[in-house]
Amino acid sequence: MSKPALHSWRPPSIDALLRATEGQDLITVYGRKAATEELRAAVDFCRTNNEGNEEQIFGSAALALAKRKVKSIKPVINLTGSVLHTNLGRAPLSDAALSAMNNAAGFINLEYDLKRGARGERDSHVATWLMRLTGAEAGIAVNNNAAAVMAVLNSLSRGKEAIISRGELVEIGGSFRMPEVMARAGVKLREVGATNRTHLSDYANAISNKTGIIVRVRPSNFAIQGFTSSVAEKDLAALAHEHGIPFYDELGAGALVDLRRWGLPYERTVQEALLDGADIVSFSGDKLMGGPQAGLIVGRKDLVAKISRNPLKRAIRLDKITLAALEATLALYDNDETLAESLPTFRYLSRKGPEIREIAETLAAVLSSYVPEWKVEVASCKSQIGSGALPVDVLDSFAVTFQHRNSSTKASGGKLKKLALQFRNLPTPVIGRIHEEKFWLDCRCLDNVSAIKANVDRSNFK
Numbered sequence: 001m002s003k004p005a006l007h008s009w010r011p012p013s014i015d016a017l018l019r020a021t022e023g024q025d026l027i028t029v030y031g032r033k034a035a036t037e038e039l040r041a042a043v044d045f046c047r048t049n050n051e052g053n054e055e056q057i058f059g060s061a062a063l064a065l066a067k068r069k070v071k072s073i074k075p076v077i078n079l080t081g082s083v084l085h086t087n088l089g090r091a092p093l094s095d096a097a098l099s100a101m102n103n104a105a106g107f108i109n110l111e112y113d114l115k116r117g118a119r120g121e122r123d124s125h126v127a128t129w130l131m132r133l134t135g136a137e138a139g140i141a142v143n144n145n146a147a148a149v150m151a152v153l154n155s156l157s158r159g160k161e162a163i164i165s166r167g168e169l170v171e172i173g174g175s176f177r178m179p180e181v182m183a184r185a186g187v188k189l190r191e192v193g194a195t196n197r198t199h200l201s202d203y204a205n206a207i208s209n210k211t212g213i214i215v216r217v218r219p220s221n222f223a224i225q226g227f228t229s230s231v232a233e234k235d236l237a238a239l240a241h242e243h244g245i246p247f248y249d250e251l252g253a254g255a256l257v258d259l260r261r262w263g264l265p266y267e268r269t270v271q272e273a274l275l276d277g278a279d280i281v282s283f284s285g286d287k288l289m290g291g292p293q294a295g296l297i298v299g300r301k302d303l304v305a306k307i308s309r310n311p312l313k314r315a316i317r318l319d320k321i322t323l324a325a326l327e328a329t330l331a332l333y334d335n336d337e338t339l340a341e342s343l344p345t346f347r348y349l350s351r352k353g354p355e356i357r358e359i360a361e362t363l364a365a366v367l368s369s370y371v372p373e374w375k376v377e378v379a380s381c382k383s384q385i386g387s388g389a390l391p392v393d394v395l396d397s398f399a400v401t402f403q404h405r406n407s408s409t410k411a412s413g414g415k416l417k418k419l420a421l422q423f424r425n426l427p428t429p430v431i432g433r434i435h436e437e438k439f440w441l442d443c444r445c446l447d448n449v450s451a452i453k454a455n456v457d458r459s460n461f462k
């Protein structure tokens with residue numbers, strides 16, 4: 001056959017393609033709608049290039065259809081050294097939470113009281129746990145802590161002033177700006193003190209009949225260094241109560257246990273915040289609590305009820321799957337001595353150097369044969385808790401490092417980026433970080449070295 005002349009290529013009809021055996025096969029596997037779309041796209045492509053036979057059209061449509069089926073969301077192996085990595089989904093969930101989510105997939109007693117056979121309360125599934133674990137009079141859950149802040153401020157201080165220290169007007173992860181959140185909540189911001197120093201008298205002088213609430217935000221993803229002074233929560237609570245104003249402790253990270261038991265740095269707990277007199281406390285579910293994305297609000301019964309009644313609450317309530325995961329996570333805290341085994345977040349955070357070093361050495365031995373151009377070594381490093389919790393590098397860890405054998409410092413940048421991409425391109429992507437002319441895989445969150453080997457073997461890692 002001679003090559004068709006320019007503009008002479010005649011597209012086959014889509015109907016004919018769909019009727020052919022190959023077309024029928026595509027319909028069986030992928031459905032008529034998707035098969036039609038991708039055959040049309042393949043024909044369009046051929047039309048643009050003015051060539052292409054049926055075999056090529058079916059081939060490229062089949063490839064495109066297979067690609068459509070690959071899920072966008074996939075598990076990754078987090079070797080970044082940041083345990084609660086916001087971009088990687090924060091807290092990895094426990095087995096207990098996983099099975100609870102499975103159980104909740106069908107019909108459940110979400111808002112149904114099985115005893116009375118009547119409408120029940122969505123929050124009842126977690127309220128008892130929140131009260132039991134924190135000592136609060138009441139507790140509810142919403143979509144995340146940002147939503148919790150909105151709900152608390154809007155319910156308790158709308159049209160009034162919220163007094164907050166200038167040093168606490170933090171920005172979290174670039175998208176949570178306290179002043180803007182307050183404005184959207186319909187609350188007037190009343191800043192007191194200087195960036196690094198705020199005294200009790202600053203708060204006292206700001207109180208008027210316009211005051212609706214006193215807020216303390218735990219500065220989380222930054223630490224003001226040097227000479228700082230802030231007012232103790234106890235004193236703020238006492239001042240607020242003297243004037244009949246609620247005191248709101250916005251904790252952010254939300255530890256339910258003292259982290260020092262695992263040699264981790266001190267982090268204020270929800271229980272402490274309540275004991276210090278906070279009327280309302282809010283915190284995230286997927287940071288140090290180790291659960292699903294959620295915002296937890298605990299505190300005085302009348303105030304929590306007021307937040308529950310706010311129409312805003314309906315817009316930010318939790319779905320049944322998350323609620324199930326949350327209940328299961330909270331239940332693990334009943335036996336807090338086993339948390340380092342039952343909750344992945346604490347398993348990773350509490351891992352000791354020697355154990356991580358052993359994992360790193362095994363991984364280095366496995367990987368070195370795949371990357372002969374790279375010097376593969378084990379090096380000590382510092383992991384981070386992540387998610388703005390406890391901002392300083394604190395956890396002693398070990399990593400596998402990759403340094404190019406014969407690249408000048410200048411040339412190694414591109415090679416490092418390429419290596420990092422190769423790891424991200426694995427069937428189960430492995431995420432590391434580039435630092436000081438090396439590629440680092442921090443092994444704190446690595447459970448299974450042989451899974452990485454299988455992962456690499458399945459790819460053409462070169």
Ligand SMILES: *Cc1c(COP(=O)(O)O)cnc(C)c1O
Pocket residue numbers: 144145146147172176217218219220250251252253283284285294295387388
């Ligand atoms: C993380 C954080 C938030 C936002 O919480 P999300 O659960 O991510 O919505 C708000 N305030 C503080 C202090 C935080 O640390």
